[in-house]
Structures are given as structure tokens and as C-alpha cells.
Amino acid sequence: MLVLGIESSCDETGVALYSTKHGLIGNRLHTQMAMHAEYGGVVPELASRDHIRRLVPLTQACLHEAGKNYADIDAVAHTQGPGLGGALLAGSAYANALAFSLGKPVIPVHHLEGHLLSPLLAEEKPGFPFVALLVSGGHTQFMAVRGIGNYELLGESVDDAAGEAFDKTAKLLGLPYPGGAKLSELAKLGRPDAFAFPRPMLHSRDLQMSFSGLKTAVLTVVQNVRAEHGGSLPDAIRNDICRAFQDAVVDVLLAKSRQALLHTGYRTLVVAGGVGANWKLRAELAALQVRPNPKAKPEAVRTYFPPLPLCTDNGAMIAFAGAMHLQQAQPAAGFNVRPRWPLAEIVR
Numbered sequence: 001m002l003v004l005g006i007e008s009s010c011d012e013t014g015v016a017l018y019s020t021k022h023g024l025i026g027n028r029l030h031t032q033m034a035m036h037a038e039y040g041g042v043v044p045e046l047a048s049r050d051h052i053r054r055l056v057p058l059t060q061a062c063l064h065e066a067g068k069n070y071a072d073i074d075a076v077a078h079t080q081g082p083g084l085g086g087a088l089l090a091g092s093a094y095a096n097a098l099a100f101s102l103g104k105p106v107i108p109v110h111h112l113e114g115h116l117l118s119p120l121l122a123e124e125k126p127g128f129p130f131v132a133l134l135v136s137g138g139h140t141q142f143m144a145v146r147g148i149g150n151y152e153l154l155g156e157s158v159d160d161a162a163g164e165a166f167d168k169t170a171k172l173l174g175l176p177y178p179g180g181a182k183l184s185e186l187a188k189l190g191r192p193d194a195f196a197f198p199r200p201m202l203h204s205r206d207l208q209m210s211f212s213g214l215k216t217a218v219l220t221v222v223q224n225v226r227a228e229h230g231g232s233l234p235d236a237i238r239n240d241i242c243r244a245f246q247d248a249v250v251d252v253l254l255a256k257s258r259q260a261l262l263h264t265g266y267r268t269l270v271v272a273g274g275v276g277a278n279w280k281l282r283a284e285l286a287a288l289q290v291r292p293n294p295k296a297k298p299e300a301v302r303t304y305f306p307p308l309p310l311c312t313d314n315g316a317m318i319a320f321a322g323a324m325h326l327q328q329a330q331p332a333a334g335f336n337v338r339p340r341w342p343l344a345e346i347v348r
């Protein structure tokens with residue numbers, strides 16, 4: 001079976017071909033980052049128009065890369081939601097039209113299901129069940145994943161997503177959009193412990209998280225530094241702030257990951273979503289251990305990350321999730337998009 005996957009939920013157009021026999025055989029991506037950068041954020045109308053422009057050439061490039069033709073495609077999977085309405089419509093309309101012209105089925109995919117299954121595209125794959133930590137620009141959630149389509153939401157951020165906090169903090173530090181990755185690079189140059197930011201809800205005893213207060217704490221520090229330095233923010237201090245901010249977010253994600261593993265009893269953690277590209281988070285989670293009680297010996301946790309290029313939005317994860325649905329003979333739900341769509345609703 002050969003599944004074409006189409007991702008267009010936000011500012012990346014992704015097209016990929018997943019073969020149930022040979023794995024990922026084509027993967028093309030166009031990022032609109034440069035286009036949105038001058039506005040300091042994603043402009044939905046521009047995003048939709050750009051998806052429309054990119055979808056056909058990306059599909060052709062993807063087929064070429066895989067040495068396949070349109071006639072070889074067995075099904076077309078697309079992101080049905082959540083995401084920007086217009087952007088989703090561009091990909092969904094294209095996927096439906098293409099599938100209709102080929103006489104092949106359409107498979108609507110939940111964007112977050114794509115993310116949480118993306119580590120299964122890595123060479124070393126996790127086995128079920130596992131805890132999935134979804135950390136993207138729009139979501140920060142812990143899910144118990146017991147199999148394809150068997151997901152339980154364990155807890156999530158009550159306000160900003162971790163990626164959103166990275167991007168907003170980067171913006172107030174004067175970094176160009178989208179600043180999350182840049183902030184994390186600068187954090188490498190910063191000194192640990194030069195600043196101490198709060199770890200919100202660290203001891204809340206549940207798996208809820210909160211990141212919006214952290215951004216406000218950074219703002220206060222930045223205002224004080226600027227007041228002391230004639231309105232400017234010296235690079236070295238900015239790097240220290242980046243480091244302290246990143247350490248705070250990572251500490252919270254680390255503590256809550258431990259809690260999620262203890263709660264479920266699982267010892268496999270899968271990290272997905274754009275913030276999964278963060279070097280500090282990867283290093284800390286890779287060495288994660290849990291202790292069921294203070295007297296118990298620490299237990300090892302196996303942590304899996306998607307390959308770095310598959311951490312952020314891409315068509316490969318949609319093609320893969322589509323292929324999994326196809327194998328389970330999931331019927332297509334008709335042509336619609338769902339800009340707001342809780343992942344819990346797709347539990348089968």
C-alpha cells in the first residue's frame with residue numbers, strides 16, 4: 001500500500017509517500033517561515049494561498065523522489081484538523097480532488113495523532129504502550145498511547161503551549177519570528193543559574209501545566225535589565241535569560257514526564273512536536289529515570305524522539321498515520337475540516 005500524506009494545518013506544506021512495505025520513500029516540505037517573518041507571526045490568508053501554490057509541485061517532486069507515478073498511489077491522507085481553517089481547506093480540498101480523480105480513498109488524519117505516531121518512523125521504534133509527550137506550538141499534552149487509535153489524555157497546559165511560550169519569550173527578547181529554535185540556540189551560550197524563573201504547577205500533583213506566567217516573569221526581568229542598561233539588552237544577559245527560561249520549561253516537562261510514567265506504570269516515553277527538537281529537553285529526557293517511591297531503586301525509562309526533521313510539521317507523519325488507518329480499514333468521514341478538534345475525540 002502506498003499512501004500520499006498532505007499536511008497544511010499551519011505554515012508548512014508537507015507532502016510525503018509512505019509505503020507499508022518500504023517505509024517512507026518520499027518526503028517534501030516547504031516552510032513559509034520567511035514569508036510570515038516580516039509580520040512577526042503567521043498570517044492565515046497568506047498561509048492558505050501559499051499552500052495552494054505549493055501542493056502540486058511538492059507532490060510531483062515527492063513522486064519523482066520515490067520513483068512513483070500518480071497511478072501508484074493507493075490512498076490520500078490529509079490533515080483534517082486542528083489548525084487554521086483556510087490552510088486546512090487548501091490541503092483537504094487538494095487531497096479530496098486528487099483522490100477522487102484517482103478513484104482512491106481519502107483518509108482524514110488528526111494533526112496531533114500524526115505527531116504522536118511520528119516516532120514510529122524512526123529506525124528504533126517504541127513498542128506499545130507508551131506515554132506520549134506532545135510539545136508543539138499549539139499543544140503541550142501527555143497522552144497514554146496503548147495502540148493505534150487508543151489514546152487517553154492524561155494532562156495538558158492550562159494556558160500557553162510550551163512552544164508558544166518559547167516563541168512569545170523569543171519575541172520579547174527581540175528575536176525574529178519564529179524564535180523558539182533561535183532562543184534555544186542562544187541558551188547554549190548562556191550561563192546556567194544567572195536568573196531563576198518560576199516552575200509553574202511543578203508540585204500540582206496532576207499532569208496539568210502552565211507556561212504563560214513564565215513569559216511574564218521574563219518580561220519583568222527584561223524591563224529591569226533595559227532600565228539598568230540605558231534601554232538596551234546586552235547579548236550576554238539575553239543569552240543568560242534564554243538559558244534560564246529554557247531550563248525552567250525543561251524542568252517542568254521533565255518532572256511532569258516522570259509523574260506521567262509513574263501514574264501509568266509505563267516505562268516508555270515518546271516525545272513529539274516541534275519543541276521535541278530542543279537540545280536540552282532531548283538530553284534530559286534521554287537520561288530520565290523514575291523512582292516509584294523514595295526508597296525504591298531508580299528505574300530506567302526508554303525515551304524515543306522522532307528524527308529531528310520529523311519533529312516539526314511534515315507530511316510524513318500524516319502519510320504514516322493514514323497508512324495505519326488504512327490497515328485498520330477506517331472509513332473516510334467525508335469532506336470537511338476541523339480547525340478545533342480535541343484529540344480525545346478520535347479515541348476508538
Ligand code: KG4
Nearest residue numbers: 136137138163180181184274275278312313
Ligand atoms: O510541531 P510544530 O512544528 O508545530 C505545531 O504544530 O505547533 O512546533 C512548532 C513549535 C514552535 O513553537 C517552535 O518555536 C518550537 O516548536 N520549536 C522549538 C525548537 N524548535 C522548534 N522550541 C524549543 N526549542 C527548539 N529547538
Ligand code: ZN
Nearest residue numbers: 115136312313
Ligand atoms: Zn504540529
